[in-house]
Amino acid sequence: MSQAVNPALSITKKEKRSPSELGLRSITFIYFAVMILIPLVVIFQDGFREGWQEFWRQINLPIAAHAIQLTLWTSALMTLVNGVMGLATAYVLVRYEFPGKRLINAIVDLPLAIPTLVTGVMLVILYGPQRALGAFLKEELGFRVIFAPPGIVLALLFITLPFVVRTIQPVLMDVDRAQENAAATLGASNWVIFWRIVFPSILLPLLNGVLLSFARAVGEFGSVVIVAGNIPMVSQVAAVYVLGEVESENRLGASAVSIVLMTIAFGMLSISDWLYKRWER
Amino acid sequence: MAENIQTQKPKKLGPGAIFLIAAVLIYLAVLMIAPIVALIAGTFRDGVEGLLSALSNVEFLAAFWLTLKISLLVTIIQAILGTITAWVLARQDFIAKSILNGMIDIPFAVSPVVVGYMLLLVFGRNGFLGPVLASAGIQVAFAIPGMVLATLFVTMPFMIREMIPVIRGLDRRQELAAATLGASEWTIFWRVTFPALRTGLIYGMTLTLARALGEFGAVLVIGGGAQGRTETATLYIYRALEERQYVGAYSAALLIGLCTVILVAIADWLRHRSTSK
Numbered sequence: 001m002s003q004a005v006n007p008a009l010s011i012t013k014k015e016k017r018s019p020s021e022l023g024l025r026s027i028t029f030i031y032f033a034v035m036i037l038i039p040l041v042v043i044f045q046d047g048f049r050e051g052w053q054e055f056w057r058q059i060n061l062p063i064a065a066h067a068i069q070l071t072l073w074t075s076a077l078m079t080l081v082n083g084v085m086g087l088a089t090a091y092v093l094v095r096y097e098f099p100g101k102r103l104i105n106a107i108v109d110l111p112l113a114i115p116t117l118v119t120g121v122m123l124v125i126l127y128g129p130q131r132a133l134g135a136f137l138k139e140e141l142g143f144r145v146i147f148a149p150p151g152i153v154l155a156l157l158f159i160t161l162p163f164v165v166r167t168i169q170p171v172l173m174d175v176d177r178a179q180e181n182a183a184a185t186l187g188a189s190n191w192v193i194f195w196r197i198v199f200p201s202i203l204l205p206l207l208n209g210v211l212l213s214f215a216r217a218v219g220e221f222g223s224v225v226i227v228a229g230n231i232p233m234v235s236q237v238a239a240v241y242v243l244g245e246v247e248s249e250n251r252l253g254a255s256a257v258s259i260v261l262m263t264i265a266f267g268m269l270s271i272s273d274w275l276y277k278r279w280e281r
Numbered sequence: 282m283a284e285n286i287q288t289q290k291p292k293k294l295g296p297g298a299i300f301l302i303a304a305v306l307i308y309l310a311v312l313m314i315a316p317i318v319a320l321i322a323g324t325f326r327d328g329v330e331g332l333l334s335a336l337s338n339v340e341f342l343a344a345f346w347l348t349l350k351i352s353l354l355v356t357i358i359q360a361i362l363g364t365i366t367a368w369v370l371a372r373q374d375f376i377a378k379s380i381l382n383g384m385i386d387i388p389f390a391v392s393p394v395v396v397g398y399m400l401l402l403v404f405g406r407n408g409f410l411g412p413v414l415a416s417a418g419i420q421v422a423f424a425i426p427g428m429v430l431a432t433l434f435v436t437m438p439f440m441i442r443e444m445i446p447v448i449r450g451l452d453r454r455q456e457l458a459a460a461t462l463g464a465s466e467w468t469i470f471w472r473v474t475f476p477a478l479r480t481g482l483i484y485g486m487t488l489t490l491a492r493a494l495g496e497f498g499a500v501l502v503i504g505g506g507a508q509g510r511t512e513t514a515t516l517y518i519y520r521a522l523e524e525r526q527y528v529g530a531y532s533a534a535l536l537i538g539l540c541t542v543i544l545v546a547i548a549d550w551l552r553h554r555s556t557s558k
Contacts, residue, residue, distance in 0.1 A: 020466055021373060028369040028381070031362050035434055036384050039399035042409050046402055085308050092305045096298055104306070107313060113545035115495025117515045118538040121522070121530060122316035125323040157312055190297060219392025221498035222515070226522065239392045239498070246398050246502060255402070258395040265390035273383075 047255035058256035067241035075217040078156040086164025120226025155223035164209035215268035335532035344517035352493035363440025371448040397502025431499035447481035487548035
């Protein structure tokens with residue numbers, strides 16, 4: 001876009017390639033190579049150094065497989081809740097006036113600022129077994145939050161809250177209200193208007209936010225290690241499993257599960273990117 | 282146009298709207314406000330004295346100081362390299378540009394544990410570059426340089442993503458005018474370009490600093506969390522929890538959380554002020 005602004009400028013740019021420009025470009029290449037490319041190549045090479053079969057065996061070891069499955073289903077459950085409640089939050093913030101709206105709008109961004117380890121500490125204080133609320137849930141309802149999957153889902157929900165809300169909000173603001181007013185004049189109910197007019201126009205940003213949340217949740221560590229602990233086959237998620245394998249020097253297992261995590265997250269980001277580009281057009 | 286929509290909006294809320302608002306308020310109260318209140322209550326469990334003695338703990342102060350040093354160093358490096366990268370991506374055309382563009386967000390998608398582990402694979406004892414660096418007397422893994430690299434990795438996208446649109450939005454006619462008047466590239470950058478970048482730069486640096494202060498997983502794996510040597514504030518919190526020094530852990534968590542929230546609030550305020558001008 002910026003290149004198209006003034007053709008005269010881009011012509012002068014192409015003709016003049018000064019040494020300082022090439023210098024800056026080299027710095028950028030070295031920065032990316034050292035920070036991203038070399039580490040990625042090394043970990044993929046390490047995970048597959050004994051071949052595909054060994055890679056496959058490592059991620060199917062019972063504890064590894066359980067950790068990956070736990071990560072995937074808690075992330076999926078979070079994504080579902082976050083999709084519904086994130087949409088509701090964005091809708092309420094855009095469409096209604098109510099006391100405390102500005103405060104709510106500000107609070108939505110807090111998870112982006114709070115370190116995830118701190119999030120974990122907060123949840124442990126609130127739901128920990130020795131605390132009032134945690135003890136009540138456990139004794140009266142038999143519902144464990146801490147060191148169990150519900151705690152993982154809560155932590156992931158906290159961390160990813162802004163993703164769905166903040167991707168939908170600007171789009172919802174731009175939705176043309178004339179169509180809705182027309183539908184209302186024709187006698188459509190609020191529910192019909194929402195599903196037939198509003199929802200289709202925010203479907204793509206919703207999917208986008210949901211995919212970003214999932215990508216973010218799969219690798220989450222700081223909050224989950226505090227909330228869920230490190231109990232294999234019970235509450236050990238994939239990122240915590242990787243830490244354990246690094247510490248016990250099982251490099252192959254650590255690399256294999258890391259590769260699985262990264263592949264899932266990259267996949268989600270790529271789909272989200274692709275959707276976004278389609279939607280821009 | 283927006284004002285028209287505002288005035289058309291019905292003032293009175295229907296039962297459906299009230300139900301929806303109530304659901305959202307309850308959700309946010311349970312999910313976010315309750316945990317935050319719990320942290321504050323937990324910190325003051327032993328009164329202000331408990332908080333003060335926890336925060337004047339020598340081990341905590343050493344850890345916090347280390348966090349501060351690493352985060353400030355990372356912020357400065359990121360300000361330079363992030364701006365250069367954004368400049369190259371915004372201004373130059375070259376073959377691998379779209380590949381680089383696609384790589385910027387990779388750090389967002391990599392688990393912090395995996396970040397630390399990758400660096401361990403590259404710079405560790407048996408790593409890819411470890412032996413070379415070791416023979417030169419540089420220790421990266423289980424030392425400060427590794428922790429700086431890990432923090433650089435996780436904060437990489439902030440500066441670049443912030444600066445690309447800022448650089449694209451620059452008015453190039455001013456630069457061309459300065460060049461016509463005979464100014465050198467260096468003079469043009471410092472006198473014309475840099476002042477226009479300043480707000481974006483400060484915003485990006487504030488976000489980078491906030492993210493760096495709270496980093497945990499990556500510095501745990503690459504640094505090892507040796508108390509007094511590679512223990513940052515977040516690693517101190519983790520250890521204090523395991524050793525059941527609850528007030529110590531809660532106080533440190535509240536302090537770090539407050540620092541990052543205030544930094545992000547300052548960044549937002551700066552941005553708001555510059556856009557409303």
